[in-house]
């Protein structure tokens with residue numbers, strides 16, 4: 001049986017990419033709700049409805065687990081989804097915990113970037129209140145990065161200039177860790193790297209999610225010996241068009257390029 005991956009759009013591909021390192025022999029169904037992306041500026045009710053619809057569709061395609069490869073969707077609906085389905089549902093949230101736990105320099109800070117939705121949701125706010133005893137966590141929404149990724153805009157000049165503008169009021173030398181708390185942002189890890197000194201950690205939750213998924217499947221005795229096939233769906237429609245499938249390939253190539261650095 002295959003594993004379902006869900007995101008508002010193409011952000012979850014960054015999680016799938018890392019998962020393929022840990023679980024190359026699984027088969028995958030990737031669902032992008034491209035007709036409705038981005039979710040980051042929508043209301044909680046709207047996001048919840050969209051996510052529940054998409055997960056219902058995915059659950060009907062013979063999947064043994066679902067990864068909600070989207071921090072926004074997780075914060076909107078993970079509890080309802082877990083209550084509704086008996087298969088494992090793996091969610092994602094900004095990697096604040098590892099950032100706080102591994103913090104070394106007491107004078108430095110942590111910058112958590114995500115969608116405005118994720119940043120204002122109770123789930124993350126409670127998490128930060130529990131972990132951030134020293135008040136070292138700053139929050140920054142970066143909505144345009146989602147738009148850029150959805151439009152396949154990977155030009156370093158354009159993205160760097162947006163990030164420079166958004167970060168212009170921050171003293172960048174103060175940061176020890178930058179948390180990429182939106183799966184779309186991982187396409188720009190290398191460009192974030194150009195803004196900070198080389199000892200700054202730029203982290204996302206992708207590897208942690210992949211490891212978690214592997215452990216869940218091992219515990220269920222449900223590992224596959226498939227070929228790593230991926231079928232793609234956009235808002236409920238299977239992608240068969242060759243040109244469209246090539247676009248997904250481009251995203252994997254973009255991630256290859258970042259990882260080869």
Ligand code: DGL
Pocket residue numbers: 007008009011012037038039040041069070071072073115118146181182183184
């Ligand atoms: N990729 C998503 C996340 O991790 C959401 C992006 C959006 O739809 O605004 O939060």
